[in-house]
Amino acid sequence: MVKIAIDAMGGDFGPEPIVTGCIQALKKKKFIPILVGKKDEILPLLPRRYRGKISIVDTDDVISMSDAATDAVKRKDSTIYKAMDLVRDGEADGVVSAGHSGATMTLATLRLGRLEGVSRPALAALMPTKNHRRSILLDVGANVDSKPEHLAQFAIMGGCYAEDMFDIDKPSIGLLANGEEKSKGNEVTKATYKILEGYKGFAGNVEGGDIFNGSTDVIVCDGFVGNLVLKSSEGVASTVSGLIKEYIRKSPVSITGALLMRKVFKLLKKQMDYEEVGGAPLIGIKGCAIVSHGKSGPKAIKNAIFQAIDYTETGVNEHIIKRIADLNEKQSTKG
Amino acid sequence: MVKIAIDAMGGDFGPEPIVTGCIQALKKKKFIPILVGKKDEILPLLPRRYRGKISIVDTDDVISMSDAATDAVKRKDSTIYKAMDLVRDGEADGVVSAGHSGATMTLATLRLGRLEGVSRPALAALMPTKNHRRSILLDVGANVDSKPEHLAQFAIMGGCYAEDMFDIDKPSIGLLANGEEKSKGNEVTKATYKILEGYKGFAGNVEGGDIFNGSTDVIVCDGFVGNLVLKSSEGVASTVSGLIKEYIRKSPVSITGALLMRKVFKLLKKQMDYEEVGGAPLIGIKGCAIVSHGKSGPKAIKNAIFQAIDYTETGVNEHIIKRIADLNEKQSTKG
Numbered sequence: 001m002v003k004i005a006i007d008a009m010g011g012d013f014g015p016e017p018i019v020t021g022c023i024q025a026l027k028k029k030k031f032i033p034i035l036v037g038k039k040d041e042i043l044p045l046l047p048r049r050y051r052g053k054i055s056i057v058d059t060d061d062v063i064s065m066s067d068a069a070t071d072a073v074k075r076k077d078s079t080i081y082k083a084m085d086l087v088r089d090g091e092a093d094g095v096v097s098a099g100h101s102g103a104t105m106t107l108a109t110l111r112l113g114r115l116e117g118v119s120r121p122a123l124a125a126l127m128p129t130k131n132h133r134r135s136i137l138l139d140v141g142a143n144v145d146s147k148p149e150h151l152a153q154f155a156i157m158g159g160c161y162a163e164d165m166f167d168i169d170k171p172s173i174g175l176l177a178n179g180e181e182k183s184k185g186n187e188v189t190k191a192t193y194k195i196l197e198g199y200k201g202f203a204g205n206v207e208g209g210d211i212f213n214g215s216t217d218v219i220v221c222d223g224f225v226g227n228l229v230l231k232s233s234e235g236v237a238s239t240v241s242g243l244i245k246e247y248i249r250k251s252p253v254s255i256t257g258a259l260l261m262r263k264v265f266k267l268l269k270k271q272m273d274y275e276e277v278g279g280a281p282l283i284g285i286k287g288c289a290i291v292s293h294g295k296s297g298p299k300a301i302k303n304a305i306f307q308a309i310d311y312t313e314t315g316v317n318e319h320i321i322k323r324i325a326d327l328n329e330k331q332s333t334k335g
Numbered sequence: 336m337v338k339i340a341i342d343a344m345g346g347d348f349g350p351e352p353i354v355t356g357c358i359q360a361l362k363k364k365k366f367i368p369i370l371v372g373k374k375d376e377i378l379p380l381l382p383r384r385y386r387g388k389i390s391i392v393d394t395d396d397v398i399s400m401s402d403a404a405t406d407a408v409k410r411k412d413s414t415i416y417k418a419m420d421l422v423r424d425g426e427a428d429g430v431v432s433a434g435h436s437g438a439t440m441t442l443a444t445l446r447l448g449r450l451e452g453v454s455r456p457a458l459a460a461l462m463p464t465k466n467h468r469r470s471i472l473l474d475v476g477a478n479v480d481s482k483p484e485h486l487a488q489f490a491i492m493g494g495c496y497a498e499d500m501f502d503i504d505k506p507s508i509g510l511l512a513n514g515e516e517k518s519k520g521n522e523v524t525k526a527t528y529k530i531l532e533g534y535k536g537f538a539g540n541v542e543g544g545d546i547f548n549g550s551t552d553v554i555v556c557d558g559f560v561g562n563l564v565l566k567s568s569e570g571v572a573s574t575v576s577g578l579i580k581e582y583i584r585k586s587p588v589s590i591t592g593a594l595l596m597r598k599v600f601k602l603l604k605k606q607m608d609y610e611e612v613g614g615a616p617l618i619g620i621k622g623c624a625i626v627s628h629g630k631s632g633p634k635a636i637k638n639a640i641f642q643a644i645d646y647t648e649t650g651v652n653e654h655i656i657k658r659i660a661d662l663n664e665k666q667s668t669k670g
Contacts, residue, residue, distance in 0.1 A: 247599040
């Protein structure tokens, strides 16, 4: 059975939503959960009947959001470090953490190591689209100043993820650029285009709007760009929802209207909600790490655990190793 | 009186909305409009009483959206080329075009030239924010692969625009990056940070979400990044509105609710609508060029004309020349 190590302490709201999410996951799926954190804080949150089903790895140190990610390697007793080492030692298959995302990515990369042939792991965001599917945007923050070879690998890794996790036969892979024409892009994306040209599923350049219209399954970019796209998109959504609320409050008629539209807003929220996917997978490492939002509630943690189980069971990592080897071979023949 | 040359043909819907927008502007403000385009198509759209107030520069050639921007320099009879040359020859002060934006930027830069000391002009988008103001995001597409020196100049130019056009005393200027800490950013933004450090109004790094929360007046980025942020933000807004419409249609109760909420949606649309600002100024050229959306209706054209008039009257260009000289001097002393 799949074993998932869960950082019980790292989230913004302490262990409560994380332990609750873990229990909710256990009610739905069979897996072995290992909570990593302060035992005396976790134990009181566990109903007696779950105590036998969930093991706890007791540790005191929690990397806080204000700590530097670079210090993470020294914090050997931190929840994230211990969770990664459970995977490293074969005692767990994957990690879910709502803690310091920089530390999670650094420790996953350093303690678990990269998959054979992979130069840089990439963080993938599962974005909501118009046609009710998710598009895979990567990298959204694991790397800045990526080179064309890195972006090409992100394309391959995103494609494998789409095939195995979303069951898409021939995922389309787009390169994020400032125009669809081949001539568009910056120096890095133009060079990436040349590497990917002719690759199965490569759909050429795609634009910012294509992330949300569902036209492309996998969208590749540098982590600096991906982070900005992600944060600005969240900013738009939050501004729109803030303005709607502000305008509604100004008129009783609108308040009535909003009450009648409750179902619409609920469906919309469900569609846009990051809690529905639970977290962003760091793709390209030996093992599995799901980076969840610091503000994750139980639902997000539950879904992140489901993602980690799926990730492990589908064998996406073996798939990636094979495809990256193909790419690297083609590249060396070309060069 | 300020003279504005208007590309009458370039928009997606032909001359009608552009001529109408021009007349609407004339009803509100005193200026001298010069419509550049096919006289026999424009004239029938002009009510008799406006024929004496609007002059027409007759030309047949229209650069279409599918043409390459690089060909624009050869199209000496095109509406955009002729409009720019009116400014070059002192017969107009500014240009408004809803035509080929690449051609407009290229011709503005080549025919009008850059302001003294300016290395690269930048296209500025006026973004809606939570607190009902507009933030200035630049560059959104005039340049890719900008160097730190370019980004620093964008910061100065954006600051001058905010002071003169938005009447902000001490505009705050942020550098778009993947985190607020000074250590965040890519190679280019980190080097830009060093140039801008200590500059009046420089607020350090800002994140994607800050574009829409109104915390910063001017936000600086490379044109590749700015284009992606702009397009993906439009994508989110259009996806949210599409989903709301889809969900509303599914239930009669929601339809009633939506009717009662009409005023809310109208206010929201007004707030987010690009037609309210009319277009994006290309900052850093000798003269003034407002790049409007191809789909601009009369309101957008009217507002773009108002922006061009304001731009000319406030003397923002002289302001930019002075500030850029200060920056370049400081840079050469530092170096």
